[in-house]
Every structure is written in structure tokens, then in C-alpha cells.
Amino acid sequence: MRKSLLALAATLLLAGSIGAASAADKLKVGFIYLGPIGDLGWTYQHDLARQALVKELGDKIETTYLENVPEGPDAERSIEQLVRAGNKLIFTTSFGYMDPTLKVAKKYPNVHFEHATGYKRNPNMSTYSARWYQGRYIQGLIAAKMSKSGVLGYIGSFPIPEVVSGINATMLAAQTINPNIKVKIIWANTWFDPGKEADAAKALIDQGADVIMQHTDSPAAMQIASERGKLAFGQDSEMIKFGPKTQLTSILDTWGSYYIERVKAELAGTWKSEDSWGGLDSHMFAMAPYTNMPDEVKKLAEDAQAAITAGKLHPFKCPIVGQDGKPVECKGGEHLDDGQILGMNFYVKGIDDKLPGK
Amino acid sequence: MQLVLEKRAERSGTIALVSPLIAIGLTIATMVILFAILGKNPLLALHAYFIAPLTDGYSLQEIAVKATPLVMIAIGLSLCYLANAWNIGAEGQFLIGAVAGSWIAVRTQGTDAGAWVLPVMLVLAAAAGALYALIPAICKVKFGASEILTSLMLVYVADLFLDYLVRGPWRDPHGFNFPTTAEFDPVATVPLLIEGGRLHFGSILALLVVAAAAILLGRTIKGFEIRVVGAAPRAARFGGFKADRLIILTFAVSGALAGLAGIIEVAGPVGHLQPGISPGYGFTAIIVAFLGRLNPLGILIAGLFLALTFIGGEQAQITMKIPLDVTKVFQGILLFYVLACDSLILYRFKLVFPNRQVTSGAG
Numbered sequence: 001m002r003k004s005l006l007a008l009a010a011t012l013l014l015a016g017s018i019g020a021a022s023a024a025d026k027l028k029v030g031f032i033y034l035g036p037i038g039d040l041g042w043t044y045q046h047d048l049a050r051q052a053l054v055k056e057l058g059d060k061i062e063t064t065y066l067e068n069v070p071e072g073p074d075a076e077r078s079i080e081q082l083v084r085a086g087n088k089l090i091f092t093t094s095f096g097y098m099d100p101t102l103k104v105a106k107k108y109p110n111v112h113f114e115h116a117t118g119y120k121r122n123p124n125m126s127t128y129s130a131r132w133y134q135g136r137y138i139q140g141l142i143a144a145k146m147s148k149s150g151v152l153g154y155i156g157s158f159p160i161p162e163v164v165s166g167i168n169a170t171m172l173a174a175q176t177i178n179p180n181i182k183v184k185i186i187w188a189n190t191w192f193d194p195g196k197e198a199d200a201a202k203a204l205i206d207q208g209a210d211v212i213m214q215h216t217d218s219p220a221a222m223q224i225a226s227e228r229g230k231l232a233f234g235q236d237s238e239m240i241k242f243g244p245k246t247q248l249t250s251i252l253d254t255w256g257s258y259y260i261e262r263v264k265a266e267l268a269g270t271w272k273s274e275d276s277w278g279g280l281d282s283h284m285f286a287m288a289p290y291t292n293m294p295d296e297v298k299k300l301a302e303d304a305q306a307a308i309t310a311g312k313l314h315p316f317k318c319p320i321v322g323q324d325g326k327p328v329e330c331k332g333g334e335h336l337d338d339g340q341i342l343g344m345n346f347y348v349k350g351i352d353d354k355l356p357g358k
Numbered sequence: 359m360q361l362v363l364e365k366r367a368e369r370s371g372t373i374a375l376v377s378p379l380i381a382i383g384l385t386i387a388t389m390v391i392l393f394a395i396l397g398k399n400p401l402l403a404l405h406a407y408f409i410a411p412l413t414d415g416y417s418l419q420e421i422a423v424k425a426t427p428l429v430m431i432a433i434g435l436s437l438c439y440l441a442n443a444w445n446i447g448a449e450g451q452f453l454i455g456a457v458a459g460s461w462i463a464v465r466t467q468g469t470d471a472g473a474w475v476l477p478v479m480l481v482l483a484a485a486a487g488a489l490y491a492l493i494p495a496i497c498k499v500k501f502g503a504s505e506i507l508t509s510l511m512l513v514y515v516a517d518l519f520l521d522y523l524v525r526g527p528w529r530d531p532h533g534f535n536f537p538t539t540a541e542f543d544p545v546a547t548v549p550l551l552i553e554g555g556r557l558h559f560g561s562i563l564a565l566l567v568v569a570a571a572a573i574l575l576g577r578t579i580k581g582f583e584i585r586v587v588g589a590a591p592r593a594a595r596f597g598g599f600k601a602d603r604l605i606i607l608t609f610a611v612s613g614a615l616a617g618l619a620g621i622i623e624v625a626g627p628v629g630h631l632q633p634g635i636s637p638g639y640g641f642t643a644i645i646v647a648f649l650g651r652l653n654p655l656g657i658l659i660a661g662l663f664l665a666l667t668f669i670g671g672e673q674a675q676i677t678m679k680i681p682l683d684v685t686k687v688f689q690g691i692l693l694f695y696v697l698a699c700d701s702l703i704l705y706r707f708k709l710v711f712p713n714r715q716v717t718s719g720a721g
Contacts (some may be wrong), residue, residue, distance in 0.1 A: 036682075036683075063677075064676050066672060066676065067681070070634060070635055071626045072625040074637060076556070081673070081676055085677065096634070099629065103629075158537065159537075161536075162537050189521070356525055
């Protein structure tokens, strides 16, 4: 009995090592995910992109992912585990993985890393992100047109520049339609927590908001807005099925073409450390169809989208007045420069809220 | 004929020793079925969970790193629980310790402060954790407030305080407004034990804490007092032991250990202060304390075992594409069986045959 068990174990181990050998011919590509792949938002979109990658290059690569990796002390280990499992190109898909990714990158100079939404780079560590504020600007136009109460509800995740620039872009756009527009902001202090997100949506609606926008990842707010007969914008992914009569549009993260491009570069041996910050003119994100709005508003949105894509309209066009009433220095000539947007740490005039930590 | 649970005349020493093993056996049996349903080879899966992480130095280091805060906090908690004092807020004491220690690190950043920085950070963190734990302890002793509630609620206070600091006064000025302090200077960092690895000096401290707790409980009057007050409060009163003083003491000690674990985590594996430094260590440590039967050596084993399931779960995700949820189910099943088997220490199964005479009164 014992002998046969041992033999079985040996066979299994052998089978395992043979499997490893044949897999070694393929390029191994790893992914670290913040949420569960079923979050229907941020992580879901990254995984859709991974699937697109497999579909395109499946015969040359093998992908592995770790989901639900917290942005804390565990992240470094998870990334290193992927390295040790033989992955040669690793995508770490949330801001909080920045320092852990850098640490592991310095330790393994022959492995290439791609970090989403951060600002630290290394010869073997690229960064990539999208100019979502462009989409937020379009949403601001729609929101101001569609709101009857003149109050928008905004669920923030963390008061970091990416989120603050989204709020500012929304308000700058909304003010061009309705100079007296108000925004109520609730900081959920999480990227993904359907319970908290739903509570925030309820509170915002109770405070008079009739268009809900969010920078958190689940469709919970969309569902609440739908129940209460209000309007809302999706986030990261297509959320229309959670609010067929509610969703106005959604900013869709479409990482697929970037992932395919980077993996092809890796396969060809031409991968270089870069900083990619793509806007509507790239394929980094897209707008979901404009729904639940009159044709006139739809046209306004489509025109704005075309103008931004063509580079004719910049959401942060100067002059921009800060919350304190003082004009913001215009480092980019006609508009704020990328550094000012990437480090945005102020509200624009008209936002009746205090930026946390200021 | 029916199966009933019958109380034993006295607790069974044999079962107390064997029950964790039964629990692990049942867990493995359940997991084998679960893996089979998922279409994964059960033997390979078990190998990924339990054997693979133990076969190379890297994973062994990671297990030790993961277990360090768990063991350190759980030892402190076990002293509380043995004395019948219910500190549920170790998570908050962990965070406050991290904050207090980081204060020195942030203040000395970029200066030529010497080797005194780290020791001062450790001492300050322990003191802050102890003071923070004294709040619920004193409320309990003076006003009779439930220490379970107050200690738990103070977790959120600590969490938001840390949040405020890293978004406001301590924010890295070159960090694009992201909520984190700058990386600590080398003098404010816990030294690594192996070049290029992640195993750090904190793991040694954790072992010392285990040894100290074992001596305290096994060899000293104070340890005896803790156990008597917890197990037989009336007898303890007759013996002249003061339960109130012991609540204060055990809370302070467990707070100090949690605070120490906090700064070690921040100045070690993380390297800076940020929100989310603890994936719930203070709460997981409660499980570790009970899994280790409130015994120092047991806690060491339980902490390492729980760490093993984390690392193994990750390996299973990578090598066998087993979803993370299965790892969580696995940990849940394990705890369920441990608690279920524990009831066998005080109870036993007995087959009862219906006896009409006994039930005749019910007519």
C-alpha cells in the first residue's frame, strides 16, 4: 500500500515537472489584481484584457494571476512569488503596488514589470495609466444637463490626484452648463466595498443629488440609483445591466491593446521601460454608449468626445481658479501641464467641500 | 436509538492533545473532496498547499515573516484571555504602535541621527500600544464598561488617526499627494537577517516573546495568578489575587506586544507608514491565540501553520490556478473543525436507546 502511494506521488511529481518543462518554452506573463476578478469593475477589466491577450497570443504565452492582493505588506511577496514561478513580464494593476513592485524589480533586473497608475520607474519597470479626467469632463457636461436639482453626488475612493483631477474635470465641465452646479462628495476610503459604496450612494441621494458619479469599483451605486429612480455613471466597466434606465455612460478601461502591445514587445525583445499615459486618442479607455438622455445631450457629449480626441479641447484649459479664489499657475501654456494633473492637490472654485488632508 | 452529546465528568486530556490533529485530518479530507469537485488533482493541490512552501528557503522565510506579527500579538492576547480579560482591539494597538514608532522615523528623516533611532522606535511603539490598551482596561475596572466593545471601537479611532497623519502632516512631500510617508531611513529600518531575503530581526523578537511567555506562565507566581483568576475567579479572590489589577496588567502587556508588532511591520517589510499596513493581523491573531489553545508553544505552531496556509494558498493559485476563495474556504473549514473537535474535550458522543419509563411522565 505504502509503496503504491509513494509510486503515485512520484508519478504525480514527475508529471508536474514535465508540465513545467513544456510550459517553459512559452513566455510567462503574470498579473497582480487588487480585487476579485468578479468585482465587475477595475479588476474585472484587467482580467478581460488578460483574456484578450491570451486569445491573441495564447500559443506563445502562458498567463497567471493572483487576485485580491492587498496593497500592504503582502504585495511584495505576491509579486516575488510570480517572479519565482518563472514569469518574465509582470503587470501590477493598482497604485498601491508601486513600492513593492519597485523593490522586487530592483532585486530581479532580468524580469520586466508594468505598474498601473504609479509614478516610480526603473530600467525594468514601466508605468501605464489613462487620462480618465477626459472622460470625467464629458460626464460633467452630461451630469449638469441631466440634473434637475443641480446637485451631483460623487463617491470618491481616496483623495489622491487621480481622483481629485476627476472631480475637478467634472466640475469644470458642469460649470460651463450650469455655473451654480453643486457637488456633494463622500470619501469611501476603499476601492471596492459594495456595502460602503451603496451606503454612500444612499446618503448622497438623501442630500438631494440626482446624478451619482463614482470613483469606486463596484456596480453597487448604480443599483441604488436605479432603485431610487435617479441617474448614474458607471465606472471602469459597462454597468448598464445594473441600471438599464439609469446609466448615462461609463468610462471603460480597455487595457487589452496595451497589454498585447507590451507582450509583443517582450516577445520580440524590444521591451523598454516607458511611461504611457493614454487618452481618448489612444486605446487606454473608451466611453460606453450614451444612453438615457435626450439626443441634444448625446450630441453635446459626442462633440466633446470628438474635440478631446482631436486635441482641440483640454479639460484643464486655463484660466483655472482654485477653491481659494486664486488663479492656478498655468505651467502648460494653454492648459495645466501633465505634472500638475498627476499631482493635483486642490479643488477648483465652486466645490463646496474640503479636500481631506489639506 | 439516537446519538447525544454527554458532558464528561472531567476534561479529557487525551482529546485535548488529539483534537487539533483530528481537526486537521477532517479538514484535509474535506479539501480533497472539494479539490476533486473543482476538477483539480487533490494530491497535487495538497502538495502545493503544505509541502511546496516548506521545500525552499524563500517560502520558509516568507512563512516566518507572515507569522511574526501574528505570533507576537497572539501571545499578548492569550495572557488577556487566560485572565478572562477580553481584548478584541489588538488591531488598534498594532496601528497606534506603528504610528508612535513612525513618529521618530519621520522626525529624524534626512538627519544624521544615529543607531539609537530604531531602539527608541521600538520602545515608543510598545509604550504607545500599552497606553492605548489601558483605555479600555481602565474603563472596565473603573466604570464596568465592556472591554470587548471599547477595545474594538478604538480600532477605528486608531485606523482613522493613522489615515489622517499620512494624508496630512506626515505625507511624503515628494509623493504626489498619495497617502504615505516617505521611505524610512536605513537607521529607522528593522535589519534583515539574510542578505537579499525578507526575514528580519522581528522574527527573533517574536521567538523571545514566546519563550518569555512560556516562562511567565509555567514558572512564575504571576503566571499562576493569571491562570487562576481566569479559571476560578472566586478561588482567586480567596487567594488574595486582585482581578482588576490583572486586567490592567494583561491589557498593558498585550497592547505593548501589539504595538511592537506594528512598528516592526512598518519599519520592516513595509518600509514606510501608509493606510492598510495591517491586513487584519490584530483580528487574525485572535484566531491564532485560540488555535494555539492559549499556550505559547501552541501559538507559535498555530501562527506558523496559518502563515503556511496563506503562502500555500498563493502557490496553489500560481501553480494550479486554484482561486483564492478556496484558500479562504479552507481556513474557514479548519477553524470550524477545530472548534467542533474541541467540544469533544468536555463532551462525548453517546448512543442512547429509547427508554419508555424515562419519558412516561411526558405522556
